[in-house]
Each structure stands twice: as C-alpha cells, then as structure tokens.
Amino acid sequence: MKCYELRTQAVLLGGIISYWKSITASSVQGSGIGPILFIIYSMDLKPLSDYNKILKYADDTSLLVPQHSSVSLEAEFTHISNWSDSNKLKINTAKTKEIIFHRPRLPKKVLPIPLMGIEQVNCAKILGLTLSDTFSPTQHLNTILMQCNQRLYLLSQLKYQNLSGQALDIVFNALILSKISDALPAFSGHITTADKNRINKFFRKAYRRKLVSQLFVFDILTQTHDKRLFNSIKYPDHCLNFLLETIPFPSA
Numbered sequence: 001m002k003c004y005e006l007r008t009q010a011v012l013l014g015g016i017i018s019y020w021k022s023i024t025a026s027s028v029q030g031s032g033i034g035p036i037l038f039i040i041y042s043m044d045l046k047p048l049s050d051y052n053k054i055l056k057y058a059d060d061t062s063l064l065v066p067q068h069s070s071v072s073l074e075a076e077f078t079h080i081s082n083w084s085d086s087n088k089l090k091i092n093t094a095k096t097k098e099i100i101f102h103r104p105r106l107p108k109k110v111l112p113i114p115l116m117g118i119e120q121v122n123c124a125k126i127l128g129l130t131l132s133d134t135f136s137p138t139q140h141l142n143t144i145l146m147q148c149n150q151r152l153y154l155l156s157q158l159k160y161q162n163l164s165g166q167a168l169d170i171v172f173n174a175l176i177l178s179k180i181s182d183a184l185p186a187f188s189g190h191i192t193t194a195d196k197n198r199i200n201k202f203f204r205k206a207y208r209r210k211l212v213s214q215l216f217v218f219d220i221l222t223q224t225h226d227k228r229l230f231n232s233i234k235y236p237d238h239c240l241n242f243l244l245e246t247i248p249f250p251s252a
Contacts, residue, residue, distance in 0.1 A: 003004060035059070041087070043128045047071070048079050049183050058148055073098075085174040099124045104134045129183050137187040141195050145202060146181050151175045152202075165213050172212040181221060185229045 007023040027034045035058040045061075047054050049071035053064040064078065065073040084091050098120045113118035122140050125130040130140035155171060163171075180199065197216045207215040233237050233240045 045080065045083050047076055049076070052076055054080075060127070062126065073112075074115065077118075097121045097124050099131070099133055100166055101133055101135065104136075127183075129186065135190055137190050138192070139196055140187060141191070141198065144182075145198060146177045148179055148202060151179075152206055152209075152211060154227075155206075156209065159209075159211060165210070168211055172206065176206070177216070181225055184222060184225045188226070191218075 007028070008020045009023055010020045010137060011018045027037055038059055040058065042056060042061075045054060045056070047063070049069055051066055052071060053070040055062040055064065058105070061080070063076055065071075065076055081091060098115050099117050099122070100120070102111065115237060123130055125131075130137075130143055132139055139220050154175070158171060196218050203216040203218070206212050232238055233244055235241065
C-alpha cells in the first residue's frame with residue numbers, strides 16, 4: 001500500500017477565503033528533503049564551456065568564468081536564465097551579484113562592464129565567507145570580530161550569573177571559536193600581520209577577563225585546522241582528494 005500526503009492551499013483577501021485547491025508541485029519549505037530534491041532538479045544545469053564552472057549548494061548557484069574562456073560571462077548568464085525559464089524557476093536578480101577577482105591596485109578602467117541588471121560589487125558573501133575582489137580577508141575578519149565581540153558581552157553576562165568556568169569554555173568554543181575558525185584554512189594564508197594581531201588581541205581580552213580558561217594564539221589555531229584538513233584530504237573519498245593526486249603525502 002502506498003500513502004501520499006495531500007497538500008492544499010487557499011487565499012485569504014479582504015476577509016474572504018477562496019476555495020481550497022490541491023498542490024501538485026513543489027515541496028514543503030524548510031523540509032529536510034527539499035534541498036536534495038532541488039539538487040536533483042538542477043543536475044542538468046551545466047556551463048556551456050569546460051573552462052567555466054557552475055557551483056551549486058542547495059538553492060545557491062555561483063558561476064565562475066576565467067579571463068580567457070571560450071564562452072563569455074554574458075553568454076553563460078543568458079544560458080542560466082534560459083534554463084531557469086524552461087524549468088519554471090526565477091532568478092532573484094536583486095540578490096544576484098557580480099564580483100571580478102583581480103590583482104590589487106588594478107585600474108578600474110581595465111575591468112569589464114557589469115552584467116545588465118546585475119550589481120557589480122567588490123566583495124560578496126559565499127556560504128558565510130566574505131570574499132573581496134582582491135582575496136583580502138580583512139573585511140571578513142571585520143565582520144566576524146564584530147560578531148565575536150558582541151558574543152563576548154554575552155559571555156560576560158553569563159559569568160556575572162556565576163556560570164562555571166567549564167561551562168564558559170563550552171559556550172566560548174561554540175559561539176566564538178567556531179566563528180573564527182570556520183573555513184580558516186581557506187583564508188588564513190592571506191591574513192596580514194596586522195589582522196593576526198587583531199585576532200590575538202581579542203583572544204587576550206577574553207582570557208584576561210576570565211571568559212575562557214585557555215589563551216588561544218592565531219598561528220597555533222591555524223596549524224591545528226590545517227593539519228585536520230590535510231588529514232581528511234588524504235582519504236580517497238574526500239571531495240578535495242584530487243588536489244593531492246600529484247603531491248606525495250607524508251605518512252602520519
């Protein structure tokens with residue numbers, strides 16, 4: 001026996017409700033299976049050129065087009081727009097941004113003109129990581145340090161309420177350390193000495209106020225996460241393992 005869930009909807013306008021109609025498409029918003037169904041639905045969306053890449057994560061889609069490509073950015077974006085129309089999807093152009101990665105101090109007149117109807121920005125947030133057009137992590141660090149300072153105030157209130165030191169460590173690791181170390185191997189190599197000093201200053205402030213029992217140091221934190229990443233990459237089923245195919249990996 002097969003059981004099917006019947007979903008219906010109605011419209012309420014001016015105190016008058018319409019007839020209930022069955023929903024025969026889409027999935028429930030916020031459902032666990034929703035992102036998987038969308039990934040399956042969009043599997044046939046591929047770039048026109050092998051030089052270009054389309055990166056999909058749930059309902060977020062990123063298009064990468066290098067400087068020297070056989071198909072232009074405009075043609076690829078038109079291709080995605082046509083695919084969306086054919087599959088009854090709508091691109092939210094208000095949330096769509098264009099960013100051009102380039103060397104620092106490159107004259108703006110050298111940069112290509114923006115896509116029609118799309119805002120061209122100098123930084124973009126992708127999966128929680130703020131990327132600048134020069135790959136500088138300073139703006140990303142500005143954001144996370146501001147958030148961490150706000151959360152440090154929360155810890156001070158918990159300490160005032162006599163929360164134990166062990167419990168404060170747990171909260172610090174969950175709310176602050178996880179925020180700083182998120183995707184750390186992806187941008188730590190671009191961090192300047194000045195930005196490292198800002199992070200270490202924050203760690204010293206938290207330790208001095210006895211909001212955490214351990215004094216963290218940014219370089220040691222980076223080494224720990226780099227080692228953890230490379231220990232994971234060396235296994236063949238890791239999605240980044242192909243990057244090490246031509247590099248001999250040292251034995252543990």
